[in-house]
Amino acid sequence: MISVKELNKTYATREGAPIHALSNVSLEITQGEFVTVVGPSGCGKTTLLKILAGVLKKSSGTILVNGNPINAPSRQLGVVFQEPLLLPWRNILQNIMVPIEIQGRDRATFSAAAQQLLSLVGLEGFEQKYPRELSGGMQQRVGIARALIHDPDLLLMDEPFGALDAMTRDQMNLELMDIWSQKKKTVLLITHSIAEAVFLADRIVVMSPRPGRIAEIIVVDLPRPRHLEIINSDVFGAYVRRVRAHFGARGMNA
């Protein structure tokens, strides 16, 4: 499905010494898998996502999605960002339809799909509302619906719930797993919350900083569907400790 090989990214800086943001990142993701990427800030996880989304140029390496190389934004991808980034002058339905409009697809067909997505994210009846009338959690649900509207193969999510309060965040995680199991999408989700990374993932990619590289890939063998109670279980705790060990060794909080 997705194959990332020997991906490198260096940023030039004003001081002259280039920053090595990503160093030899290689990763294989199979169809329908839920992969989370966790690491402290500066480990290059957002850089990785931006390169996958095609909005940032890589320095070297290859990325294949279904065998096609990715060098620019692709219609096969849907992206959810840290902020909902809705357009305040468009109502909710028009916001969800932005990718359809950009890609010149048939509006009539996809506005029916938009209605279905709205009920999937629990926002039935909000079509004609404007973003400022919605709470942060509702806005991010719209962001998820927008990323799914053109039926992409891969959903990229960059700390999608980072700006939400803890309780809304738990709720959104449950809903996301629901959406994922219904839509059968492949998901790559970036987070700085270890608990979130363990809770959602089939596999966790643990990254470490300077230079940003993969420290370990952990297979999470927890039964699905998962409920919030699982967080208190010993198995869950063991996974969390295993991830944290990578950051603890450097005396870092994450």
Place this chain on the structure above:
Amino acid sequence: MTDGFSTGPKADSALVATLKHRLEIGVSLLLFVVLVVGWEAIVWIFSIPSIVLPTPTAIVKALWVNLNTGRFYYHVGVTLWEILAGFAIGTVMGLVVGISIGQWKILENTIYPYVVGFQTVPKVAIAPLIIIWFGYGLASKIVITALIVFFPVCVSCIAGMHAAPQQQIDMLRSFTATRWQIFRIFKLQTALPYIFAGLDVAAVLAVIGAIVGEFIGSQGGLGYILLQRNFSMDTAGSFAIVIVLSLIGIVLHQMVNILRRYIVFWMEPEETLESESA
């Protein structure tokens, strides 16, 4: 119980806000009356000659006479036409140049320095040249007005185009948007509040542009009769024209504001926020 507690103070604060607002309007009107009466009194007490400072009553009389003269409306029409045509042309040019510079980096590097450089030239100083080039008729006044209007619109448009956050642009790019689509879907709307701020400044400047043009050389318009009245020492008549000119300015400003509220509707503060901050 809880309802009683929560709505009670809220209703009170709304009432206080309304009363405060009315009081402010009352004080504002009172201030106007005091100023006018004081003006009238000072002219009487110190027997200031009406050539130097006419009384408000004399100004209102002069204005009344003007408003009942057919010829006066011809001059109002001339000046209005110069203002509106100049405003329209200047705005369109400002938007075209501003959007182009905002959209293409190469234009920003090549053309923008000249725009800034030309902006520092006082337009009033080159007005006599424009009269030479475009004659004593309407055209020269429209050109002067358009030039004066051009810069605030153009500069605020460029600022607005630059105000578009990179995150949003990345979001649209990730959905495979082209530069043109990013402009149409996002950058233009982001620039609109800035453009309207520029239009508001330009509306006031447009009146100045037309009058300056008429001062330098014209055969009609409010600036033309203002000069005539100055020469014939008709000070009350001059004041009457100044009042008409400020009215034109106020109406233009209000029209821009109404248009802004209608077009940039998403920038309007929520009603609840408004009443809380009042």
